[in-house]
Amino acid sequence: KNEVEQSPQNLTAQEGEFITINCSYSVGISALHWLQQHPGGGIVSLFMLSSGKKKHGRLIATINIQEKHSSLHITASHPRDSAVYICAVETSGSRLTFGEGTQLTVNP
Amino acid sequence: GAVVSQHPSWVICKSGTSVKIECRSLDFQATTMFWYRQFPKQSLMLMATSNEGSKATYEQGVEKDKFLINHASLTLSTLTVTSAHPEDSSFYICSGSGSREQYFGPGTRLTVT
Numbered sequence A: 001k002n003e004v005e006q007s008p009q010n011l012t013a014q015e016g017e018f019i020t021i022n023c024s025y026s027v028g029i030s031a032l033h034w035l036q037q038h039p040g041g042g043i044v045s046l047f048m049l050s051s052g053k054k055k056h057g058r059l060i061a062t063i064n065i066q067e068k069h070s071s072l073h074i075t076a077s078h079p080r081d082s083a084v085y086i087c088a089v090e091t092s093g094s095r096l097t098f099g100e101g102t103q104l105t106v107n108p
Numbered sequence B: 001g002a003v004v005s006q007h008p009s010w011v012i013c014k015s016g017t018s019v020k021i022e023c024r025s026l027d028f029q030a031t032t033m034f035w036y037r038q039f040p041k042q043s044l045m046l047m048a049t050s051n052e053g054s055k056a057t058y059e060q061g062v063e064k065d066k067f068l069i070n071h072a073s074l075t076l077s078t079l080t081v082t083s084a085h086p087e088d089s090s091f092y093i094c095s096g097s098g099s100r101e102q103y104f105g106p107g108t109r110l111t112v113t
Helices: none
Strands: A002-009 A010-014 A019-025 A031-037 A043-049 A054-055 A059-064 A069-075 A083-088 A094-100 A102-107 B004-007 B010-013 B019-025 B030-040 B045-051 B067-073 B078-082 B090-097 B102-104 B107-112
Touching: A002 A083, A010 A019, A010 B019, A019 A083, A019 A102, A031 A054, A031 A069, A043 A054, A043 A059, A043 A069, A043 A083, A043 B102, A069 A083, A069 B030, A069 B090, A094 B045, A102 B004, B010 B019, B010 B090, B030 B067, B030 B078, B078 B090
Parallel strands: A010 A102, B010 B107
Antiparallel strands: A002 A019, A019 A069, A031 A043, A031 A083, A054 A059, A059 A069, A083 A094, A083 A102, B004 B019, B019 B078, B030 B045, B030 B090, B067 B078, B090 B102, B090 B107
16 A cells, blocks of 8 residues: 555546545655646645645645545636646655646646 | 756666756755656656765665765755666656755656667
């Protein structure tokens, strides 16, 4: 079993839909990161959180430390949101362990 | 956010040659830099962690003599793939950290023929 599990692996949505991507982990962490990777490969850090909830524009990330679970929500999805979304947990020394990623496709 | 650059963005080399990839933090001092490798359709795998001025710490299964990492300054780390083989073909990504945040480079695609 991977230390970081994401679901779903693939997600197709229509423009405007509300999207949720889930991440569960099995180790003790100091923080959890949500990352976005576009087809060219470049990675953008979306959120780093260790408790509660963060919001940036149409993106919302939540984490429940007791349940070892985090969710990434996208409101009013748009085709430009199409990308791979990766959950990564931070353990000792800022070391990151990554989930397999969720391929999101938003159709117009 | 902070910017990390990588050079080159892509490189093709012949089997047996060495390739150097540079990772620079452009607007912050990266006390720690991380090197990752990503194979197609797979997630990132941490290869090594380097702190400025000290030897890199390699993950289990990563050959330190094959993947040479140098972190000589707070803004530059290099990864040299020595005696490259086709199985080293991959996407290599670095990230830099000055505090809690990690900032990722755009990646370098290495193809070994």
